[in-house]
Amino acid sequence: MTDQYSLKRAAAAKALDFVQDGMKLGLGSGSTAEIFVEMLAPRVRGGEKLLCVPTSEKTAALARKLGLTLAALDDLVPLDLTVDGADEADRNLDLIKGGGGMLLREKIVAASSRKMIVIADESKLVPRLGHFPLPIEVAEFGHKSTAARLGKALSLAGYGNVARTLRQSDGALFKTDGGNVIYDWVFEVIPNAAKLATVISSVPGVVEHGLFVGIASALLIAGPGDVEVIER
Secondary structure (H helix, E strand, O other): OOOHHHHHHHHHHHHHHHOOOOOEEEEOOOHHHHHHHHHHHHHHHOOOOOEEEEOOHHHHHHHHHOOOEEOOHHHHOOEOEEEEOOOEEOOOOOEEOOOOOOHHHHHHHHHOEOOEEEEEEHHHEOOOOOOOOEEEEEOOOOHHHHHHHHHHHHHHOOOOOOEEEEOEEOOEEOOOOOOOEEEEEEOOOOOOHHHHHHHHHOOOOEEEEOEEOOOOOEEEEEEOOEEEEEEO
């Protein structure tokens, strides 16, 4: 078991151990989370009763196709468990998410859950966050001025000259499920994720950012031969 797909499957399979019949379950987004949804479906067909809240339109479509029962978040809170992936994770259980552009709903669902379990292959576990570009979702209205204000705020916080890119998709402006845009910021190294999260959130026009600090309950990291469980 060394190829990345097999590692993702191993992490997703381990997450099934945390799912119990009758749960209210948050379904994450991204390739590893989709594998989890696919592996969950046979248990539902076998008779388990699960009510699920998807974190994206793409996940919702997959879940419906597989026969999972979906419900509105406001009708189910608090959720028992959310299972999702990550673009980067450290051993403090801090994460960078949002590479697929679903970070706002992912964070809302995770924050509405008693537990969040993160599933990933070993390439996502890093000593310190920051190499993966940090997605920051901003309102489309005045987004360029918002990005400029954010750049000034980051500079004052000690992050000078951080490169940023306005996300595109097929030559057009990328829009999130909420109709917002995303700037990807390359920090390389983030010494204090909680402090950086506070700075970003203070800027008007910022809707959400991809730093998940103090939200995850456990990481399931798949490597060759085993899945390491890192708990808070």
